Amino acid sequence: MSVAARSLRAHLLRMLLPPIAALLVLGALVAYYPSIEPATTAYDQGLIDVGISLGTYIRGGDDGYRLELPVAVDQVLRRDSYDNVYYRVVGPKGEEIAGDEGLPGPPADVGPRDGFIPYDTAYKGQKVRAVALPAKCGPAPCSVLVAETTVKRRRMARDILFSSLLPEMMIAVATVLIVWFGVKRGLGPLAKLSDEIKARSPGDLRPIPAAGTPEETQPLVSALNGLLDEVAQASRNQQRFLANAAHQLRTPLAGLQAHTELALAKPLPAEVRAELEQVHQATIRTARLANQLLALARAEPGARGNAAELNLKTLAEGEADAWVHQALARDVDLGFELDWAPVQGDAFLLREAAANLVHNAIEYSQRGGHVTVRTGRRDGHAFLEVEDDGPGIPPQERERVLERFYRVPGTAGTGSGLGLAIVREIAAGHGANIVITEGAGNKGCRLAITFPHG
Amino acid sequence: MRLLIVEDDAPLASGLRRILEAEGHAVDVTSRGEQAVLAAAQERFDLVILDIGLPQMDGFEVLRRLRAGSPDKNGPMPVLVLTARDAVDDRVRGLDLGADDYMVKPFAMPELTARVRALLRRSQAHGGPRIVHGPLTLDTVARRAFLKNEPLELAAREWAVLEVLLGKVEKIVSKEAIIQAVAGWGDDLSPNAIEVYVSRLRSKLEPAGVKIRTVRGFGYMLEEYKGN
Numbered sequence: 001m002s003v004a005a006r007s008l009r010a011h012l013l014r015m016l017l018p019p020i021a022a023l024l025v026l027g028a029l030v031a032y033y034p035s036i037e038p039a040t041t042a043y044d045q046g047l048i049d050v051g052i053s054l055g056t057y058i059r060g061g062d063d064g065y066r067l068e069l070p071v072a073v074d075q076v077l078r079r080d081s082y083d084n085v086y087y088r089v090v091g092p093k094g095e096e097i098a099g100d101e102g103l104p105g106p107p108a109d110v111g112p113r114d115g116f117i118p119y120d121t122a123y124k125g126q127k128v129r130a131v132a133l134p135a136k137c138g139p140a141p142c143s144v145l146v147a148e149t150t151v152k153r154r155r156m157a158r159d160i161l162f163s164s165l166l167p168e169m170m171i172a173v174a175t176v177l178i179v180w181f182g183v184k185r186g187l188g189p190l191a192k193l194s195d196e197i198k199a200r201s202p203g204d205l206r207p208i209p210a211a212g213t214p215e216e217t218q219p220l221v222s223a224l225n226g227l228l229d230e231v232a233q234a235s236r237n238q239q240r241f242l243a244n245a246a247h248q249l250r251t252p253l254a255g256l257q258a259h260t261e262l263a264l265a266k267p268l269p270a271e272v273r274a275e276l277e278q279v280h281q282a283t284i285r286t287a288r289l290a291n292q293l294l295a296l297a298r299a300e301p302g303a304r305g306n307a308a309e310l311n312l313k314t315l316a317e318g319e320a321d322a323w324v325h326q327a328l329a330r331d332v333d334l335g336f337e338l339d340w341a342p343v344q345g346d347a348f349l350l351r352e353a354a355a356n357l358v359h360n361a362i363e364y365s366q367r368g369g370h371v372t373v374r375t376g377r378r379d380g381h382a383f384l385e386v387e388d389d390g391p392g393i394p395p396q397e398r399e400r401v402l403e404r405f406y407r408v409p410g411t412a413g414t415g416s417g418l419g420l421a422i423v424r425e426i427a428a429g430h431g432a433n434i435v436i437t438e439g440a441g442n443k444g445c446r447l448a449i450t451f452p453h454g
Numbered sequence: 455m456r457l458l459i460v461e462d463d464a465p466l467a468s469g470l471r472r473i474l475e476a477e478g479h480a481v482d483v484t485s486r487g488e489q490a491v492l493a494a495a496q497e498r499f500d501l502v503i504l505d506i507g508l509p510q511m512d513g514f515e516v517l518r519r520l521r522a523g524s525p526d527k528n529g530p531m532p533v534l535v536l537t538a539r540d541a542v543d544d545r546v547r548g549l550d551l552g553a554d555d556y557m558v559k560p561f562a563m564p565e566l567t568a569r570v571r572a573l574l575r576r577s578q579a580h581g582g583p584r585i586v587h588g589p590l591t592l593d594t595v596a597r598r599a600f601l602k603n604e605p606l607e608l609a610a611r612e613w614a615v616l617e618v619l620l621g622k623v624e625k626i627v628s629k630e631a632i633i634q635a636v637a638g639w640g641d642d643l644s645p646n647a648i649e650v651y652v653s654r655l656r657s658k659l660e661p662a663g664v665k666i667r668t669v670r671g672f673g674y675m676l677e678e679y680k681g682n
Contacts, residue, residue, distance in 0.1 A: 250538040251463045251507070254560035258469025261563040265476070287560045317672075321626050324669055325565070335670025372670070 009183045016179060020172045024165070031164030032157075039156050040129075043148075044118050047085075047131045050077050051116075051146040054087055055135035058097070058142070065091055065137045067098035082152040086123055092140035103145050106132040123147060189213045193221070205232035239298070246294050253287045292418045295352040299425040307430075312341035312375040312384045315351055323358045323373070331367045334358070339376030341383065343451045345430050353426040354384055356419040357447050361388040365444075378450070385448035392445040398436040423449070455500040455574055459483045460490040460516065461536065462508050466559075470503065473563050474570065487511030491519045499531055501573055504553075506537040513537075514551060521552040532573045568624050568678060576621065585620050588679025589662045592620065601662050608658075611636060615651045619666065619676040628673040 054077065059068045067089050078085045088099035106117040117132040130147035193213060207225040210218060260280040268276065316338055327334035343350070354373070361371040371388045393401055397408050404421040427434050431452045439446045457474055461467040462485040471481045482499075484490050487508045494502065502520065506513035517533060535556040554576070555569055575585075583595040591600040597613070599606040608616065614636040619627060629645045636643060652674055656666055665677040 246538055248538075250559040251466060251505075254536075254538075255463055255465035255469055257560045258466060258473065258563060262469060262472055262476075283560070284562075317628065320628075320669070320672055324626050324672075324675065325624075328667075333670065336672040338671065 008187065009180060012179050012183060013176065016175065020175055024168050024172055027168045028161060028165050032161055035160045035164075036157055039160070040153065043129070043153055043156075044116075044131055047129070047146040047148060048116055048133060050085065050087065051131060051133040051135075051144045053077060054089065054144050054146070055133070058089060058135060058137055060137065064095075065097050065142070069098070080148065080152075082155070083149040084126075086128065086147045088145045089135070089142065090145065091142050092137055097137075097142070099145075103130070103147055105143075105145060106130070121147070126150075129153060186214065190217055193217070197224075205229075205235065242294055242297055246290065249290045250287065253283060253290070257283045257287070289418070291352075292356075292422055295349065295356075295422050296418065296425060298352075299349055299422065299429055307344045307346055310343060310345060310347050310350070312343060312350070312354075312382060313338045315347065316354060316373055316375055316384070319351060319355060319358075320373075323355070323362075326359065327362050327371060330362055330365070332362050332365045333368070333370045334362070335370065335372045337372060337374045337376075339374075341375040341377055341451075343382045343430070345451075349426045349429065350384075353423045353449065354386075356423050357384075357386040357449075360419050360447075361386045361390070361445075364388070365390040369444075381453075382451045383448055385446055387439045387444065387446040389439055389444035392438060392443065393436060401436070402434065420447075423447070455479045456498070457481045457570075458490065458493060458499040458502045460487065460502065460508065460513070461485065461505040463505075470566070473567065477567055477570070487513065487516040490516050494520055494531060495523060500577060501570060502531055502533045503570075504533055504535050506535060506539065517551045517553060529577065532577045534569060534573055571678070572623050572625070575623065585617075587620055587623065587676070588664055588681075590659065590664050590679075592617065601659065601664075606658065609651075609654075611647075612651050612655055612658075615648065616655055619674060623676050624678050626669045626673055626675040630673075632673065 053073075054067070054069070057067050057069045057073070058065055060066050077087070086100040086103050088101070088103040089097040090105070091097045100123070103123050104121045106119045107121075110117055110119050115134065119130055119132070121128055121130055127150050128147040129150055130145055132143055132145050135142050135144045189212060193208065197208065205228050207228055208221055210221045210225075213221050257280070260276060260283060264273065264276055264280060316336065320336060324334050358371065358373060365371055365388050369388060369390055371386065374383075374385045374387070376383060393408060400406050401408060402420050402424040405417040406421075407417040424434060427449050432449050435448050435450065437446050437448075438444070455478075457479045459467055459470050459474075459481060461470065461483070464485070467483050467485065471483050474481050482493065484493065485508075488511050490502070490504070491511070493499075504513050504516060508516070513535060517535070520531060520533065530552065532554045533552070535553040536559060537556060538559045554573055557566065557569065583593060585592040585594060589602045590606075592613075593599070594617075599608050599613070599616075615632055618632050618635045629648050632648050633643045633645070636648075652666055652668075659666070663681060664679060667675045667677055669675060
């Protein structure tokens, strides 16, 4: 089921991240262009100023023009902290007058702006920004080109970009974090809810408390509660059906048993008596089987009754009379060693489990055998055990005897093979475990049910 | 003794009737709760055997009405409840409403007749001063005991223990229950002391065929007298 499960967080982030990234780019662009434009203009203006200054140093007459630029001025004009500054003065006929030879002129397709032509080009293998401005060579027009490398412009562009991107990046990171932890926090009540459901015993069909769960999960909780209610209802119906079925079966069986016993009390031909004895035994077995199937059905998770605080000692004392009479009927000595043994459990099922253990021990004991029922606590764990000095169960059979309908090969008696399976189901339903060992003096067998948390 | 059986399952009702008639009782049978209530209002039965799962008026309601009626001068009519359900609350409800005993169907006939005898004996003891158990007779007014019509010497505590056991023939009685019942006789009693009284009772009663069985680690049971 986890295969198709989608993380709500991952899903939210997948939905949120592309728009956030797009917004980031857009925001950067929106902040960049309006601020790069005036800055470029300001730097261009610096070049223009250099150009205008250069223009004032053009001298000459008919024999040609030259730039009479003192070295000190040249140094001042070229001085720049970041960039190299280049210039070139071109005469009216396009002749070279002075400056850095080979500095490219403006491309033909760029027109003048406010009398100057700003343009980007390359010089000495470096990108440069240049302006071309008109100057006077006497009466004739000539032009001055001034260029500089783009270090400070790039630096400025980077600064602008960073100063606009940084806050936006922080907002984006904050958004992701808010989604990540917000979802976790928002789903917290759900996690609590699932922990609570996990901690429940399988038979616990009480509604889940809706208080404390977020409004959005209320439909989920109420749907779950609806389902739980239906299951509980079905379980109650099943209980009622079982009770009725038991009634329907037991009453005719009681009648059958009464009449066979009446008939057996009369003088009968030996053959008829033997047949009737068989009918009588079958009746008793059928009644017992009906009880066992009922117990097995009741031990199913979901059909289980509510657990209550009870004491195995009291439980055994309550059944002692019935068990002793069963034992007397088979000439078995049934004894008790009962100590305080508090457990959480279903009284009906635990009584049935104990009855099955006692019945088995009596059934498989020889005449004059001894069976002992013990309750108490060992290492803080309540236990109930039944020990006999009968034939015992071979170690290799001890696992299998707990299976439904399994009977140890060669066993005498008329058991259905359900008794210990019922005990196992009931023990499992109570989180208890069963251990089969030899009885005292390596004789017979001891079955102990040990319960969790005493 | 007059017995009333309230059971809607005809084969079971007729079986019960024949078994109890064979025991020498006069037995009336009805399948309806309403009729049982009417019959019990008109005449006294020494014991009512009442099925819980009756159509229309169920056994609980019958029991409630029997107990709600005006108390008879001979005390309440003993009621033995039969139930096909094993739910615990059924038992508790039955006993809370005043049933004297219950049996879960199906049951062995000897067990039924033993319970019926015990209940009848108890209701007689309720009215009369004499408790009879086979060859043993206790005159509770004169506080004298007889075994095979011979006077039987019993110490006060032996008498008390025997009286408790006679009240629950064929039922096991824990040592604690005996101590509680005998505690009125004075100082604290240990379970060992009870063992001593029981062993003295045994030596006096067993020659006459009255047997007290030990239930290891639990208590004792006065067996039904089966002749000597």
